[in-house]
Amino acid sequence: MAHPHPPIKPAPSDKVYIQGHSQAVVDAHSRRTAQTCAAYLLPHLKPSHKVLDVGCGPGSITTTLAPFVPEGHVTGVDYSPDVIAHAERLAAPSGVANVSFQTADAFALPFADGTFDVVHAHQVVQHVADPVGLLREMRRVAKPDGGIVAVREGDAHIWFPDESEQGPGRKLGVWFALWMRMARDQGTEPMTGRRLKRLGMKAAFAAQDINVQAGSSFFQQESLVQWCETWARRVTESEFASRALDGNYTTREELENLAKAWREFAQLDDAWYNNTQGEAIFTRRD
Template sequence: MHSILRPEYRPAMPQDTYSHGHHRSVVNAHATRSASDSAAYLLPRLQPGHRILDVGCGPGSITVDLAAVAAPGRVTGLDRSEDVLVQARALAAERGTENVEFLPGNVYDLDFPDDTFDVVHAHQVLQHLTDPVAALHEMRRVTRPGGLVAVRDADYHGMSWYPELPELDEWMDTYQRIARGNRAEPNAGRRLVSWALEAGFTGLEPSSSNWLYATEDRRRWHAGAWSQRVLQSAYAEQAVERGLASRADLARIAETWLRWGEAADGWFLIPNGELLARA
């Protein structure tokens, strides 16, 4: 039982701001993710019959993949946005996935008893939280003893690209300032072990993997997605509201993203920290 750990983390509920927001340019990009490209470190540990919680499931593309592996086990996708949950449910219906459900919820106060799940998974979630240690504590609480908490997060300052265009440096600096203004940690990948140790985990299995955008199709897709996000998503709203960039600055950065996407030698590497933590 993990309930003994709970009272220590029960002061006022953290109020988090999602740095990316839920504009369609963001959600559509997230909907292209799969378990194979985003949770490969976890897949070999899953078994048919496993009960899985996917925290921050977004549009559900990874969640539905996990449900296919764990069947006949039940998978629950959790997100605080009802809009993306509607999209996730539609995807499950389209694929005929019946062993999955999508519910609203808060990672700091999971509405499940202690020791409910075999695996609790969170992809690109901890980087957006003001208290990732409290979130890990709560994820551990609902994981059965011996089960796994699995987390994967990008490391923004670990990203690298070529050609080295100054507007992409501006993009990165603006994103770092937006995220830190939200009291979040954009370089979360390198901190996963530290946070898990602080949350009381032992038996840690760290790893890392990359997303690479260097082929023509992948490069143009990534450039197109970020050019839209720079102009239309919460990135744009927060940058302008906080005086971090003007609309003209954002238009220039968005144009540079498209220019980078057309470069035959273009390269963009996103490193991700991964961690399997035994509950």
């Protein structure tokens, strides 16, 4: 049960990732690949393209994008020096030569205007308080007259058994409400996928140069167990947990109960979990 007094609302910050970079988060993000998380972008890539991966985290998407541009190069940037170091360690055994990483502020990218053919971000826009500003900066470093800004952002989560039944699915509803409240209190919007076209238009892309679609991340069997274990660890070990407790949103006991519910949900024979994604290709023409 949450504390009776109102939570402390942290000041919005465009450099604060609500999940943080705990081992639980990094482990989960390290399983991401270009094929699973950027399939919508792959048909747009050409062998000679220069690609920037903004908010690259541990770099698994960055590194797996590189083979799609064998004559080009992929640069991954993130604000966390620790996670950039992890990305470099993760990339080294792959033997991929046309990838590099550096620490950078996504709102002040250290590149000249029009440097990249493709500027990509996966699950980044939803975590900043100024999404339009971020898209404008990504647009700036994309090449004029055809450069691409590509983003994939989360939206609705749907699971079953859900809140309509007794059991762990109902507890997942408590987790979801907690996450929504914490994220919106810090000025960010988890349901960003559906807003991508509007955000792109505000960021100076013409409506006719925006292609949006919906994708999804569906979890079942082994992937469901991994997904649930990731969240069980996040709600007790990550910066999410620290912020929830420091902001008086909930108690340690409740976080432990949520972790238990995630693990129990993974064991249900009829468990079903889907995360809807918004996917957008913005084309710069000027």
